[in-house]
Amino acid sequence: MSNRCPIGVQVETEYLHTQSRPNREQFAFAYHITIRNDGDTGVKLLTRHWLIFDGDKHREEVQGEGVVGEQPYILPGNSYSYTSGCILTTPVGCMQGSYRMVDDHGEEFDAPVALFSLQVPGVVN
16 A cells, blocks of 8 residues: 555534533534545455534644444445534534545555534634
């Protein structure tokens, strides 16, 4: 396998107004993830690792098997999408992380997820 990661990750975020309680410092966000296999061999997602920061720079680390209860196998040229979420104590925060993957040859590697922001609409210009 080359040094270039064959996995692309696209993220879209959404503020969940109806699930948030700003007066209790609970701001709910969904993140919609699409994991794309741009390589030439199938890959299986083994684990996830997230770093979640609120606007006060408090950090939460989340690690575990798979995503939303699944360890998807993604064929070359295909993608897998899921939605998950988190609750912050501030109206602004961010996340970044990685997925531990294994390809059809048994080689494990990390697919990075670039830093993305979580923010209540209208809070940041």
